[in-house]
Amino acid sequence: MPDVVEERQSLHQGEGDRGLQDEEREIVAAAASGDAGAFARLYDRHLDRIYRHIYYRVGNQSDAEDLTQQVFMQAWRAIGRYKQTESPFLAWLFTIAHNVVVSFYRRARSEQYLEFDVADEHRSESPEHVAESSEQQLAVRRAILRLRPEQQQVVLLRFVENLSHGEVAAALGKSETAVRVMQHRALQELRRVLGQEGVLWPA
Amino acid sequence: MARVSPELLARCLDDLRSGQTTLDAVLASHPEVQQELRALLEAPLAIPRGPIAPAPSAAFRQRARAELLTRLAETPQPWWQRFFDSLAVPTPRFGLALPLLLAVLLGLGGFGGAAYAAQDTLPGDLLYPLKTGLETAQVAMIFSESGRVEEYLAQAAERLEELTLAQERGRVNALTGLSRAYANAALGFEGDDFVNLVLTFQTGEPLPALLERLKTVERASGREPGAPRWASRTLDLDLLMYGDLVGQFAGVTLPRPDIVERSYVLGPLAELAPGRRHPALGETFAALWQRFDRDSHPLVEVSLEGED
DSSP, X not given: OXXXXXXXXXXXXXXXXXXXXXXXXXXXXXXXXXXXXXXXXXXXXXXXXXXXXXXXXXOSHHHHHHHHHHHHHHHHHHGGGOOTTTSOHHHHHHHHHHHHHHHHHHHTTOOOTTOSOHHHHHHSOOHHHHHHOOHHHHHHHHHHHTSOHHHHHHHIIIIISOOOHHHHHHHHTOOHHHHHHHHHHHHHHHHHHHHHHTSSOOO | OXXXXXXXXXXXXXXXXXXXXOHHHHHHTOGGGHHHHHHHHHHHHTSOOSOOSOOOOXXXXXXXXXXXXXXXXXXOOOHHHHHHHHTTSOOTTTOOOOOOOEEEEEEEEOSSHHHHHHHHHSOGGGSOOOOHHHHHHHHXXXXXXXXXXXXXXXXXXXXXXXXXXOSSTTSOOOEEEEOOOEEEOOSSSXXXXXXXXXXXXXXXXXXXXXXXXXXXXXXXXXXXTTOOTTSOOSEEEEEEXXXXXXXXXXXXXXXXXXXXXXXXXXXXXXHHOTTOBOTTTOOBHHHHHHHSOTTTSOOEEOOOSOOO
């Protein structure tokens, strides 16, 4: 029987980076005891991932910038409550980002997750983005943003951020079983919506 | 009719993600649900790989970092302030509002003369004159009936005052609980029995400052700074928990692992805060104490008959 080596390109970037995780743990501990410099290092590390994640969900640069700042300010205030044993720090940031985005849409009195400015895509794009924003990618994103917030979060963390079931469970505060059930429903719904968006043939 | 279960779907996704197999192979191995499985697996496969959105601009990166650092510096840093602020963050998993409960284990070394000598060496200026808090503490020590143990615990109570007073007057850290006292044979070295008790108090002090203060009080109680770790000492203060922090902080593991290993820690803790949950294990102290193997680690309440 062949060995099954699961390669995960996720939060931990493989098991070889245990030293990096320990290092991060120390930085988080320093930040939790009030060390602003340590927090700034966490910021430098995770700014890109969080910004891109938020940009994907709000679709324009200025909101993405505002909300990204909010995420890090909230993380700074709440870092005493982050539990090292439960999930990677980045997963915790994704949780805060999700809450920030959800309340952003709530504030904008937008129950629809379709309100992002598609035109802005083409105005603010950087060169690497040009290659990426095909029509299909925009349609997939529209489909994802039509899901209920919780389903959106599962789909984004699993298939866009590439987290494992366990990591998503930690980030959402659910059991892995619950995450698998949510994922199942979310993918049923996503399949249906992708059919409507014309990305896939209707199932 | 066979249906695709969430577990089967999760397994297939993991297999695909590992790169060890292909969609066709996965579908071929589940012919009974092939069609439904295909529909479900096509959805995530339609999500493009690679960067999902543009990176933040260099201008934003610089501006935002500077702004963040300014705001971090402005944010006052008593940890309880941040704790309360953080309650506004809707993070369900991390969002249990808990009292600012903190437990310190007091191991009071020895009933013998050495311990009392320590009382004399205690610098007077370490004893704060404020008495109201002390009275509260004494009320909590209802077991103190008579004799030297009472005297000894009274001295301990004074030290608790040092601990529970913040440097700024006007921000008094309240003692919120004091357990009964228990004896245990000295572990791992020859020496006197220890008296153990647990207290809880609220504090506005950041963790590093609090740890420093604990050390200062230990030193003032006659323990030589360079003494071997297991040598007999007169007072040992261990921080068990600090709010709900879990992890390594300033060289200290929180919550302290001893909590679930020592009857004389878990017992008093269960007495003081039965309904509170162990921050890492998630179980209440009452439940943990219920399960604890008390036969092999008996808990002996200190007799207070004034014996020598």
